[in-house]
Amino acid sequence: VSVLITTYNHEAYIEQCLQGVLAQQTDFDFQILLGEDESSDGTLAICERYAGQYPEKIKLFRHRRRDVVYIDGQPTGRRNFVNLLSAANTPYIARCEGDDYWTDAHKLQTLVDFLEKNPDFSVAFHRVQWLKDGTLQEEPSPPPAGRDEFTVDDLFAHDNFIRTSAVVYRNVLNGRLPEWIFSVPYGDITFHLLHAQQGKIKYFDRVMGVYRVHGSGRYSAESTYLNLSKAIMTYRLLARHLGRTESEAFRRGQARLLRAAAQAARHEADRLEQETPPAVQGDPLVSVIVPTYNRPQGLRLALQSLARQTYPHLEVVVVNDAGQDVQAVLDEFKDGLQIKYIVHQQNKDLAGARNTGLRHASGDYIAYLDDDDLFFPNHLEEALRVLTNSDYQVVYSEALCLHQQAEAGLYRTQHVDLPYRNEFDRDRLLLHNLFPVLSVVHSRHCLEKAGYFDESLHTHEDWDFFIRLSRHFDFFHLKKVTCAFSKRYDAST
Known part of the structure; x- marks a missing residue:
């Protein structure tokens, strides 16, 4: 033995x-x-x-x-x-x-x-x-x-x-x-x-x-709800790999876990309602940088998520990276969002588009939202509660990953997971990117020490930026899911 x-x-x-x-x-x-x-x-x-x-x-x-x-x-x-x-x-x-x-x-x-x-x-x-x-x-x-x-x-x-x-x-x-x-x-x-x-x-x-x-x-x-959510995902993966997705035992087990998770979620919600989080101090302006390239429908959904933010003091800097015109989409939000619109004459990739947005931003704080991602309504408010009530200059939350497939011209979510739930560790950040860019909100002053995105990089430009930020600042891990990004299997992410 x-x-x-x-x-x-x-x-x-x-x-x-x-x-x-x-x-x-x-x-x-x-x-x-x-x-x-x-x-x-x-x-x-x-x-x-x-x-x-x-x-x-x-x-x-x-x-x-x-x-x-x-x-x-x-x-x-x-x-x-x-x-x-x-x-x-x-x-x-x-x-x-x-x-x-x-x-x-x-x-x-x-x-x-x-x-x-x-x-x-x-x-x-x-x-x-x-x-x-x-x-x-x-x-x-x-x-x-x-x-x-x-x-x-x-x-x-x-x-x-x-x-x-x-x-x-x-x-x-x-x-x-x-x-x-x-x-x-x-x-x-x-x-x-x-x-x-x-x-x-x-x-x-x-x-x-x-x-x-x-x-x-x-x-x-870990919390009961989180453990149950992981159990649901575990059994689904195992059933698929072991050929048991059609078994009655698997279906009974999933129904039981889903009922338990729903009950745990209600308890968690009741507990959170009883807590009184600190209010955002002052009325700082947040600039949300939104690069876009040939995805008008995705841009529309991203802007809708910004229009629903519970924190009202924000400006949206949309940078069209030499793609199709999206003025008509922006006009749909002219009464609800303060939008700056910049158009590149030639494509500069994400790093260049984000840098253009940063140079036109007026906010005290900076957030990032690509045109295939979404903020949940509390995203900016939750981040600013941390930043305006502490000495932290950088905060990141947790983000859902929406795994999507194209069906009849639309992208449909096949399943959802939480791939990034990492504690801040500046050494491990040298080996792995620990959080997606949409989950990060930082003070504008961070740019004075960390600089802008490296436009020579055509991939991992956000990871490189985070590494430089981490040389100067500690990051606060906000353990709440406040946003969602898509992962598509036709290279359109």
Whole structure:
């Protein structure tokens, strides 16, 4: 048996995790594959000490943060786990996260004995307790009552009832994983389903481990609504990849998740209504730079989103980058928006068009909106609440990505996701663009230090601009979805 342990910043927990595995009493050999993800606390030192004390049991894998896989804008342990799985050449695989622990010295023996005697089963798991605020409590999402055998359909139809630290898999994958494994939000249910495709699932109604709930845990630290939204997306992706989109179990599971997400959204809305956010200080003018090129209908939708802004003090600087005339579209908004219209005689690309807009802008603050994107009504107001009530000069919000396909001459949204949910990190910004340009609002004074867009760049000009901004300013991450950008698959984005 290979016991796979992934750990990152688990200094307070990893020793208890390792002790619980080392305490296992078995009549077979087992190895611990320990993946350490370059923690910033003392986790690595503890892992190295245990690997040195138990060289015959523990094989330590040191990973680099630069190799971490980001999913929905958040760092994950997915690469760490996949590397461990590839190194596991044993008939069975057990898992334990570095902040969880086992409490039964016969756990491995019990689950492996069952799998050895029952070749039609590929997964076995047991009951766990949750440790929250120092108190052990019963599992809030147990398996369906009265049963101890389950199938793939049960995993699709119900909440994920298998905790990572409770499971033993028959090694049916042998390290062979599909590429899409790095795009699915939740990895635990993904690996449960991949293994359960090959056999049935056995449940032992006996507590043999503890799942720890704490604020630094990725799942337990996020809101209920966000977790449910990710679960909906995860199951949809899995159903598509595994050919289960027409199954009754998948449909029942989606209906259940959608009802739960709607209820969580109502609770979240009620909570936000009770909060009194600070008002925008003064009446600063915001200049919204809108480059356009041969997309009059897209421009119309973008301007409609600006006309609906709850913050009224804005000017719109439309720069036509040598495309078809859009004066008729602008005339539709002459009574509702203050518009400056500049026309290039030759195309200068996005960097040149945005720079033209900046040179004609009069605002105290600058925002950017391309002609295939949208601001939600609260976008500018939410940004200005931050900028006028703090020392921050740059703020960025979260943005929906609308994946669109052309149908009968119109672009229709096929699905929606949140690809950018990144915390500000000026070093990581050198490796990846962390936010789309429409989500950023900054003070006009930033241009004095960072300069304008680099017109020699025909792509990634916004990323280059953000890097230069980040050399001088901290960015505030506004954790609200206030805008949407389109991603089209005919190169018209």
